[in-house]
Amino acid sequence: MKKNILRSTIGALMTCAALPAFSQELPDTMVWTSYDVGSAGYAEASAIADAFGREFGTRVRIQPSGSSIGRLQPLLQGRADYAFLATEAFFVSEGAFDFSTPEWGPHQLRAIAGRPAGLTLIAAGDAGIETVEDARGKRIAFVAGNPSVNVKCEAILAFGGLTLDDVEIIMFPTYGAAMSSMTRNESDATCTTPTTSQLYELAESPRGIHYAPLEADNEAGWAQLLEVLPIMTPSDEDVAAGLPEGEVAKMAAYRYPVITTTDDKGEDDVYAFIKALDETYDLYKDGTAAMSRWSLDRSGRPAIDIPFHEGAIRYLREIGVWTEEDDAWNEQRVTRLNTLSEAWAEFHDENIDMSEEDFSAAWMERRAEVVSSLN
Incomplete structure (x- = not known):
C-alpha cells in the first residue's frame, strides 16, 4: 500500500513537473482594453490573448473602446490589468491635450512593450x-x-x-x-x-x-x-x-499598440506577463502582417511613450535585450514624468478656480516651460 502511495506521489510530482512551470505565474483571468473591434490594436490584442489561452490556459477579456479615455479609465480604476494604447499613453503621462483638464493631469503609467509602426x-x-x-x-x-x-x-x-x-x-x-x-x-x-x-x-x-x-x-x-x-x-x-x-x-x-499598466502593478506580475509575451511569440507572430514586430528585440526597447516597468526591464535584461543606454533613457523619462507631476500638483492647486478652457491653455504653456527646462 505504501509503495502504491509513493508511486502515486512521485507520479503526481512528475506530472506537475511536466506542466509549463510558468503557467502558475499568470493569473487565471485578465482584462485588457484596446481600440475598437476592427482596429489593428484589437486584432493584435486578440491574437496575443488567444496565444496566452492556448499556452497557459489564461482567459483574457478584451474591452474595446473608440476613445482614449475609454481605454484608460478601466486601467486607472483597477478594472483592467493592461491597456493596448496609442499615443494617449504619452499624452496622459504628460497631462497634454485631452488630459490637460483639472480632473486629469500627468499619470504614472509604465510600458511593458510596444510594436514599432x-x-x-x-x-x-x-x-x-x-x-x-x-x-x-x-x-x-x-x-x-x-x-x-x-x-x-x-x-x-x-x-x-x-x-x-x-x-x-x-x-x-x-x-x-x-x-x-x-x-x-x-x-x-x-x-x-x-x-x-x-x-x-x-x-x-x-x-x-x-x-x-x-x-x-x-x-x-x-x-x-x-x-x-x-x-x-x-x-x-x-x-x-x-x-x-x-x-x-x-x-x-512610433509605438502602436503600447501595452501599458500602472506604475504600482507588481513587478513579478509584469515579469510574468512579458515572459509570456516572449514565450508565445511563435503562436501569434503571424496573426497580422505587422505582428512579427512584437519580437522583444524590437518592441522591448526605447524610445516609447512612457517609461518601462521595472518588471519588464528585469526580464529584458535577463534575455540580453536591455542595454545601459536603455537604462539611461528610462531614467531620463522617469525624471521627466516626475518633474511634470510635481509641476502639475503646484499648478493645479494655484489655478483650480479657472475655467476648464483657460486652465488647459495655461497648463499647456506651463508644461512647455517645464519640458524646455529639462532639455
Whole structure:
C-alpha cells in the first residue's frame, strides 16, 4: 500500500513537473482594453490573448473602446490589468491635450512593450514635396480633434525646420477623410502610417505617392523632431503603398499598440506577463502582417511613450535585450514624468478656480516651460 502511495506521489510530482512551470505565474483571468473591434490594436490584442489561452490556459477579456479615455479609465480604476494604447499613453503621462483638464493631469503609467509602426510625411506624387522642407506653403491634412495624428505631423514638419505657421493646415472631420483628401486633390500631404487603404488608392491615382525621407543621419532634423515628440526613432520601412519591391522608405517609428499598466502593478506580475509575451511569440507572430514586430528585440526597447516597468526591464535584461543606454533613457523619462507631476500638483492647486478652457491653455504653456527646462 505504501509503495502504491509513493508511486502515486512521485507520479503526481512528475506530472506537475511536466506542466509549463510558468503557467502558475499568470493569473487565471485578465482584462485588457484596446481600440475598437476592427482596429489593428484589437486584432493584435486578440491574437496575443488567444496565444496566452492556448499556452497557459489564461482567459483574457478584451474591452474595446473608440476613445482614449475609454481605454484608460478601466486601467486607472483597477478594472483592467493592461491597456493596448496609442499615443494617449504619452499624452496622459504628460497631462497634454485631452488630459490637460483639472480632473486629469500627468499619470504614472509604465510600458511593458510596444510594436514599432512607421510613419512620415506622405505626399501626392505631383505636389512637389520631395523632402519635408519642400512642404512649406503646401496643404497639409490634419484631423479635427485628433491630437495623436496631428502632433506627429507637427513633429515631422519640425524635422524639416518647419512649424505649423509655415504650411496651410486643412482640417478634416475624420481620419478617413483626411487620408483620402490627397486623392481628391483637397490636400498635398499628410502624416500617417504607410499602409492605410486610402494610400493604396492614392498610389494608383493620377497623382501618385511619395514618401518624404527622414534620414537617420540628419542629426539636426531628428533633434528638432524629438523636441516636439520624444517618442520616435528612425525606421526603414519596406512595406508601404506604392513602394516598389526591394526599396526602403526612411521613416520614423512610433509605438502602436503600447501595452501599458500602472506604475504600482507588481513587478513579478509584469515579469510574468512579458515572459509570456516572449514565450508565445511563435503562436501569434503571424496573426497580422505587422505582428512579427512584437519580437522583444524590437518592441522591448526605447524610445516609447512612457517609461518601462521595472518588471519588464528585469526580464529584458535577463534575455540580453536591455542595454545601459536603455537604462539611461528610462531614467531620463522617469525624471521627466516626475518633474511634470510635481509641476502639475503646484499648478493645479494655484489655478483650480479657472475655467476648464483657460486652465488647459495655461497648463499647456506651463508644461512647455517645464519640458524646455529639462532639455
